[in-house]
Amino acid sequence: MSKPSLSEIEKSFCTIVVDGKARQQFFSGKKSKSKSEAHALDNEAIELYSELIGYGHHDAIDSIYPGCAKLIGEKWDEVVDDYLQKYPPNHWRLNMIASRFPQYVTKHGGTWLEQFPFLAELADYEWLELELMEKDIQIVCTDACTLDSAEAFAKYGPVVNQTLVIRQYAYPIPKIVDHLEADELFVYQADEDKTKVAIYRHPETHFCKFLELSHLAYQVIAQAQMHKSSFKDLLEKAVMPNSGSDAQDAVVKFLELTEKLQDLGLFVGTRKI
């Protein structure tokens, strides 16, 4: 019998350390090229590799999805194992191991989604925190000019934090996260509103922030992200169509909002349009 090639050795070793079923079959002789190949490897050592690898993978995923883990409870480890079988780690950075979990939940969530219909959105929300924390982007802040004239209002627009992501969730995800963090049972009421959320990395602390957005704030940010808009454009396109009859009040609210967005680091300065 010809000796196994390096590639064959790597393939079988890799398979048996990451896949429990393959490991059992290998050591029972069903999948090994020969009994002697199985005998060359130490079963206990393979178990050790498997444990060390599994521990590292689970530890990373647990730390990124604490809410999902709490919700699923004692079956969480099985879910993670199934995820890793379906979406094996394909990136050098350990945290990236968790990147496709929201996709997994949407596609393979099955009974978990029946029990917790918001699970995919919760996973998305938890992943975003990590993704934005690590995003290879330098947040470029500029000076914020004072909007003290109609001219400045038309000439300048906000600089949006380059890490900012806004989401419109069908479920009240921030509230669900609060309940999970406080170990409280969350009872979903079907009549709850959709939630609009902003998730972004703070330019100074580098930590991720989550904010629930009003309809107005959501529209303003969405418009500012889509087009390089002046404050005047934003007012006309994102605020006025939803403002009802009191235009003066709408302008005041808009100015207060832009100031708040700047203070919180969602807007990181102004620029000439």
Add this chain to the structure above:
Amino acid sequence: MSNQFLTLKNKLPDLGIGFGLRREIADETFEAKDKIDFLEFAPENYMEVGGNAKALLERAAEAFPLISHGLCLSIGSTDDLNNDYLKALKKTLDQANCAWASDHLCFASFNGVYVQDLLPLPFSKEAIEHVVKRIKTVQDYIERPFLLENISYYTSLPGAEMNEWQFISEILEKADCGLLLDVNNVYVNSVNHGFDPERFVDQIPLERVVQIHIAGHKKSKKTIIDTHGAPVVQAVYDLLEYTIGRVDVKGVMLERDQNFPNFDEIIVELEKIRNICDSNPGSKMDLKKCGTSKKAKSDVQAVSI
């Protein structure tokens, strides 16, 4: 067989006694600046990453000479070398001004799957040829000396045609690269696989050792596990002492990746390592110079487990 590496080695800076850059204990590490000569970082934690990680690496580069010690180059894998990885690695090495870069003699990925662990290679001629070719590519690409680290392994793979030291030696000579000698890994393997650790040290091309790792491990019933989560044991200090007098080494680094103790304990370990290096008459490391140097003054363009 080329010896160009040895010429390059002579030009490398003497870095002294180093420690690992870990986010969890970064503040204490920076505070102990006068006790630590250089820092080693895992490039995978910083490659193509912004925010806090980037800020941490920049802060570290301000305060210490940095060197990079990778985990996922996967030099022994039969997958193609990952060009995206190499590109990102080179960028990080340049940014951190690393005098040299290292990774492990292992495979860490197969068929595009990264296991996030260091898997052993069969001690075979085929593996040697394969690894040698790839080291040359890597060394050319990163434009700085490349070191391979001897790993801890818990089982031998089928197809061995020689022992570990023969395997390592042949690769180093044929690829003309350096060795990052992990004395804890030598000790762990010597116990798990039953050989004499000093004999191991005697058999490898010591002139190619640029850096030494020292770390703690955990004893389970049958096996010693290389955890980097415990204090260094005396037998490993002894092996460091045995080795240090025989090598012209450019840096000795204490690895601690988990189960972090009070930082004072780390300081004590670092001092013990320094004393061993200092008091050993054979040691060729210029420690006094290292203690005061702020940056690698390398004219050669300038890492954890």
